[in-house]
Amino acid sequence: IAGITPINKQHMAESSILDTPILTINSRLARHLLFRNSEQQKNIGKEAWETPQIFDLRAWFKNKWNESTPDHFILSDLQSIKIWELIISNSQECQQAKNNKGIRKQWNLLNYHSAAQRAVEAYRLVKEYKLTMNFDQLALAKETNLFFLWFTEYKNFLKESKAIDPADLIDLVREGMNEGRIPVPRKVELCGFDEINPQLRTWLEFLKVQQTRVI
Secondary structure: OOOEOOOOOOHHHHOOOOOOOEEEOOHHHHHHHHHHHHHHHHHOOOOOOOOOOEEEHHHHHHHHHHHOOOOOEEOOHHHHHHHHHHHHHHOHHHHHHHOOHHHHHHHOHHHHHHHHHHHHHHHHHHHHOOOOOOOOOOOOOHHHHHHHHHHHHHHHHHHHHOEEOHHHHHHHHHHHHHOOOOOOOOEEEEEOOOOOOHHHHHHHHHHHHOOOEEO
16 A cells, blocks of 8 residues: 555654554454564563553554544443444345244244344455445345345444444544644554455545554
């Protein structure tokens, strides 16, 4: 990506990690970097030190949103799944299936949960890859049309409940930064990312316009 500087082996030791948020691909890597920093501090004889700003990407965006005094709350993973389960179980197709003795067992609680998990993953991919949801009942497969109906119900629930799906956080924080409600960092480091998806790329391009250095 234009404007992003590759990280080298000595970069962690040389960078000012107390002032710069280091965002990792997952929480495991964030814990590893925090542990490594602690070991380095001990090796140079320190008994106390400030904790560097090392977070997994999702946790950092969640913190930024919560610090902005928002009027919308962020759903947990479990809450999101339960909402999808409720939408799926109450859908017309599921109600018809439950009334049909021949396929009643196909719509038990286990299948609700499995379908909800797949819907959560599909919603995340739609957001990360900035996919356009165009509903065409004739052109799309039955399963795709069904997901679109659930998707629409889920979006309506989020709006009515003033709730946020975690997959929407990057976009909302970027909007908050653009409007001045959330501070724009002067420097950001990314660690462990093999791929930059379109949603994250859009935020990084926004940072570039704001003169933020991204490593």
